[in-house]
């Protein structure tokens with residue numbers, strides 16, 4: 001049932017996720033990939049374990065003394081009952097992993113696409129402005145013109161596949177691109193390709209319209 | 220120390236004595252962690268109470284074959300920190316704990332705890348500069364592009380242990 005994922009996230013990104021240092025859009029990418037990839041999930045949880053040991057190793061002057069009433073206050077919090085929101089029921093056979101469904105409000109049919117030309121569509125997801133996240137729809141067989149990248153950009157395939165000069169990317173595979181990468185990806189002919197793409201550089205919403213053609217090419 | 224027992228006592232018997240012992244050990248560390256991460260004393264205090272209350276409420280979700288208690292508390296504290304200090308959402312991967320509950324194998328639990336302790340010892344033995352860099356990353360003093368994950372720590376063994384626990388969960392969910 002699991003695809004063989006061949007292109008993974010790197011340790012720096014996984015450690016930054018464990019440390020809580022990623023912008024929201026990148027955390028969404030990591031959470032989505034981990035939902036599909038147990039190899040990276042185990043590595044991410046190893047970095048959580050490192051965080052646990054960093055917490056455990058806090059000693060001496062860095063241990064903060066608590067207020068005397070602290071324990072009683074915590075018991076009172078507990079008596080007030082959990083404030084947890086109810087967990088959504090897990091969905092099987094969905095294209096979008098749970099973290100993405102949380103942002104979209106459902107599976108594929110809930111995505112509000114905006115056409116950007118050549119049959120390509122995008123949907124920008126609401127994340128904090130220090131980075132951007134969007135879903136891309138690329139019709140089967142469509143080639144993107146040769147293009148470069150700005151900052152760090154990560155693309156993950158959710159449906160279909162794409163191919164560039166070096167590699168083939170299928171569901172769950174991530175492409176990590178930085179500024180010196182230049183390539184021409186082509187969506188696989190067999191199925192329309194849907195990707196999640198996140199980028200360092202925040203979107204300039206006021207210049208969205210004139211810039212849109214240039215930006216969608218930067219997958 | 221096997222805090223795992225304490226969490227089980229909270230889960231099964233709502234044992235406030237076990238909770239008090241966990242609290243005495245971890246709450247000051249969580250508060251210290253949050254203050255090192257930039258929270259002021261009163262926010263860190265409030266937040267560490269939240270974290271410990273969450274531990275009580277989520278005791279049934281803790282999987283000792285996949286994480287140590289310190290790891291688990293760290294993840295709760297980290298998420299509260301992102302929420303409160305950075306005011307951002309923290310997307311989490313799909314949960315794997317919805318499958319039929321299955322008591323984890325004690326041998327798995329023990330091995331995971333031993334590997335976590337070995338990781339802690341390795342962290343303590345790192346050269347100061349390297350250890351401080353890792354601490355900086357976890358306290359939030361480094362941006363994601365400054366974090367280079369060449370930790371020099373034995374993460375591989377713990378990773379394969381966690382991987383086994385994930386496989387067991389996936390299997391239980393089928």
Ligand SMILES: [Zn+2]
Nearest residue numbers: 008009037040
């Ligand atoms: Zn992976």
Ligand SMILES: [Zn+2]
Nearest residue numbers: 177183218219
């Ligand atoms: Zn590209």
